[in-house]
Amino acid sequence: MKSFQPSGPVALATCAAVVGTEEDDLRVIKALGRRGIEAIHAVWDDPKVDWPSFCLVVIRSTWDYMERRSAFLAWAEKLPKVLNPAPILRWNTDKRYLGDLAKAGLPVISTDFLEPGDAFEPPPTPFVIKPAISCAAKDTARYEPGDMAALDHVQRLQSQNRTVMVQPYLSRIEAAGEVGVIFIGGAYSHSICRGALLKAGANPDQAHSLPLNVQPHEASQQERLLAERVMRHLPVDPGKLLYARVDLVPGPNDEPLILEVELTEPALFLEYNANGVDRLADAIIATLGAVTRG
Numbered sequence: 001m002k003s004f005q006p007s008g009p010v011a012l013a014t015c016a017a018v019v020g021t022e023e024d025d026l027r028v029i030k031a032l033g034r035r036g037i038e039a040i041h042a043v044w045d046d047p048k049v050d051w052p053s054f055c056l057v058v059i060r061s062t063w064d065y066m067e068r069r070s071a072f073l074a075w076a077e078k079l080p081k082v083l084n085p086a087p088i089l090r091w092n093t094d095k096r097y098l099g100d101l102a103k104a105g106l107p108v109i110s111t112d113f114l115e116p117g118d119a120f121e122p123p124p125t126p127f128v129i130k131p132a133i134s135c136a137a138k139d140t141a142r143y144e145p146g147d148m149a150a151l152d153h154v155q156r157l158q159s160q161n162r163t164v165m166v167q168p169y170l171s172r173i174e175a176a177g178e179v180g181v182i183f184i185g186g187a188y189s190h191s192i193c194r195g196a197l198l199k200a201g202a203n204p205d206q207a208h209s210l211p212l213n214v215q216p217h218e219a220s221q222q223e224r225l226l227a228e229r230v231m232r233h234l235p236v237d238p239g240k241l242l243y244a245r246v247d248l249v250p251g252p253n254d255e256p257l258i259l260e261v262e263l264t265e266p267a268l269f270l271e272y273n274a275n276g277v278d279r280l281a282d283a284i285i286a287t288l289g290a291v292t293r294g
Helices: 023-034 065-078 086-092 097-103 149-159 221-232 276-293
Strands: 010-014 039-043 056-061 112-114 127-131 141-143 164-168 178-184 187-194 215-217 243-250 256-262
Touching: 010 023, 023 039, 023 056, 023 276, 056 276, 065 086, 086 097, 097 256, 127 149, 141 149, 149 164, 178 221, 178 256, 178 276, 187 221, 187 276, 221 243, 221 256
Parallel strands: 010 039, 010 056
Antiparallel strands: 112 164, 127 141, 127 164, 178 187, 178 243, 187 215, 243 256
């Protein structure tokens, strides 16, 4: 790789709750350091941070953005160079993007979106309630038909002026797990499988804190092909993305369905692949080289 001198350090943007402790971020910072690139962990909403001094801001563990999405997007849109790009952050931080993918003919898990004031008709089979702007399963819960707590959950979210998502609970996930297919620099990197968070008895206050039971996973041909189809249907050239994670769940006939596409602050599970950290560090450096040549 041709040597170059960046115009400033790289920032890995995080949140106050995990600054200096998020292991994947720290591994990448060390890998960049071994390559002669200064990088630091910086809290995205810290007013003391001099953001223009960075040659690149990489959005990573900004896991509190959903509480202040407008402020988060305004901050990202002011940055001279940010990855993933600010327009894709705006698209991806509202899960109504699933509707765009479904309209493109991709197999997305069936989803009804309820705006504030919309009536809620409980499904006749087990289902999941979640807000359209959320992460880490916060305010997400599984319900059985006839459970009146679901109505309370929907009304609480709507009273906060939040869009509500209603999805079927696909029970095959309890045996097969949820697959995350991870791309770095627009190319396939690795995959993981993790257990279901929303088993019977889970509630909105505990689901986001349950253990993930993550394992390395060899993506099947069907999973890999679907994830690559998703990448081709994003509203951005995949080559302009530093990272992406396509989350898949097994449908009624075990066919993979798209649960989410994470382009903003996904856990990339770099420790579950021998080359994951180096691959992300090298992708960051390739971006820096392009910035320098530009």
